Amino acid sequence: MAGVDMDPEVALGLFEEGATLVLLGVPEGTELGLDYKSWGVGPRFRGVKMIPPGIHFLHYSSVNSKSCGGEVGPRKGLFLSLKPRELVLAHWDKQEEDLDFSATENLEEVARVRAGLRELDPYLGPYPYDTLRKWVSLTDKLNQEVAQALQPLSGRVCAFSDVIPELQLTHTKDRAQQNLPRNDTECQNMKEGLDRLPKMKQREGTELRFSEIPKHMYPPGATPAQITQCSMDFSYALNCLLESHYKDQPLNVLGELQFAFVCFLIGNVYEAFEHWKSLLALLCKSEDAIKDRKDLYLGLISVLYHQLGEVPPDFYVDIVSQNNFLTSTLQDFFQFACAPGVDATLRKRAEKFKAHLTKKFRWDFDADLEDCAPVVVELPEGVTLD
Incomplete structure (x- = not known):
């Protein structure tokens, strides 16, 4: 050293x-x-x-x-x-x-x-x-309490998951019951071999304990109109996450965003990058929350400013820019944050951040992106749009 x-x-x-x-x-x-x-x-x-x-x-x-x-x-x-x-x-x-x-x-x-x-x-x-x-x-938004809650119970953040078979099949008879080959020659091709491999799961206690992002973006019993609204504005799902994990300190969700980013950037954990993307999309696409939670979104701009300033240049080309994820997500954020009704301080900060990114990375947040297709919503069983 x-x-x-x-x-x-x-x-x-x-x-x-x-x-x-x-x-x-x-x-x-x-x-x-x-x-x-x-x-x-x-x-x-x-x-x-x-x-x-x-x-x-x-x-x-x-x-x-x-x-x-x-x-x-x-x-x-x-x-x-x-x-x-x-x-x-x-x-x-x-x-x-x-x-x-x-x-x-x-x-x-x-x-x-x-x-x-x-x-x-x-x-x-x-x-x-x-x-x-x-x-x-x-x-700067990550504290001991959040880091301890998110870190695996094993105490180690690992670049590769520690996985074990879902079923412990130690005998040939057990493998035959699961339609698994007794030897490699029984597989006719690679796809068949892969399909017949035993299913794996992460060893208990080694998984990162990220907040669970709601699977349904709308409330139970929602009408078709509410489902459509919640599919365009993720505020309901964001509020559910904050209520479940950060009820008393909602700003700690920014600590989780930083935790995930560090685990990916320094710890080489790809799963953490996937969570960072999901959590960022949830925050950026929550129109009502942007109006109601000024401090949270002022903090988000600060977090993103430093995160996007520290990653290697090829990071964007190889990962973040796939399918226009980052530009489309931030485009939604700037559209909501720079709209009337948003706190003036937040709006000005968002406009300044948008100009910074446009100049530094030459991203055009005002262009129509191919991803702006009609939203396909999931309807509850038995509900139709007739």
Whole structure:
């Protein structure tokens, strides 16, 4: 880990007041990072010092031995909420290829490590303060409560899902009852083989616990007219989500939007990107909510400003711009946010943000998009539009 040039007095203050991660036994070559930066672990590495208090994302990828080609494993990570002068202690578990933080609960061991911090200092890499501003801009709405609620029960955010078969079929007789082949030669082609593979499910406790976006965008017993209205204005569904998950603090939904974005951008979790898209669409297409929830949408503009400013350029080409998702979603938002009846401060902020995106990315939010087709609505059973 490379050092950070800073004033000696500032460095001393950060050493005294900043939090410290002591990570013992991490194999040389492991890719390890904190927040927006990552490094290759060297032989002297024992952790990270001078960490500013607040939310942080520790992430790492184990590396196989050279005899196995030195391949890098999937990225794992966890969100930590650190206090001033806090010391968090972890040991590397060789069998699990993961960090074990149970040592932090051993008060005697933590006290012993704390007493020897001065001697340990040369082996601790400094927090990368050159990226702190970026990190804060991506997580300023995310607090410990929200991060803890969204993080898997296993405590790890994993780039690849840990999946197991839905049915544990250990005997040939069991497989035959499920129409599964006893060997590869029974499949006539690849499609048949794929169709006959056992169905998989994510291992319990490893899934991200995102808020559930309502499957029905309209209230029970809705009339056809109400269904059509709710299919154009998602405010009902948004209010249901906020009532279910963020009743007392609706602005925390922006923390979830940031959590999902970080999990995708830094944690490499594609599922998190899909949730980010769904949650963003729900927020941007809620016309009445935009009129009623000024603070929420002022915050949304700030969140999106920083998120869209930090992603790699090819991100838009390869992922976000598929099917005009981002431009069409933001087009709806600007149409609603810049309309009469919206709070003047929010309207001006939205107009300024629209001009910024138009200039920076050359997106035209005033053009007719191909996606603006008639909405197909789902009717309750037995209801017709006759």
